[in-house]
Amino acid sequence: MSRPQTSEGQIGSLAVSALMVLAGVVTLWDTQGYADRDSQVFPQTVAILLIITALGSLVWRLLHPSDNGGFGAGIWWRRLLLVAALFACALTMPSIGFLASGAIAFAGGLIAAMHDRWDARTALIFGLSGAVVMGAFYALFKFVLMVPLP
Structure with a gap:
């Protein structure tokens, strides 16, 4: 297995994935204070999907490091x-x-x-x-x- 790369794209991708996991966890925590149970469903569903996909991205980037990523060239x-x-x-x-x-x-x-x-x-x-x-x-x-x- 190759040594993990520490390019800006790799570090940025890991940081953004970790930030999205944190945002999902904070959202789940915040919904616990909603008085109406029905108003919790949509934000909780989105938060859970965000956590799952961000964790998947984080794990993928850790197992398959790459120089590709980050903002790249653009306007x-x-x-x-x-x-x-x-x-x-x-x-x-x-x-x-x-x-x-x-x-x-x-x-x-x-x-x-x-x-x-x-x-x-x-x-x-x-x-x-x-x-x-x-x-x-x-x-x-x-x-x-x-x-x-x-």
């Missing part, structure tokens, strides 16, 4: 835009609502991910498909799962 502003859009969505949701803040996250993620040239047709198709997806999620949460939304 920094795209990463920054995605994180900023997600933070903006989370921070504005209580004041402007689920759909409007979801539009912020969708638009930011779309702009960050789109590497091809934009034209009116592409913008229209992506905008309409985003509206349909967000509307479907709104309907699912509001009317099927009965989740109170802002």
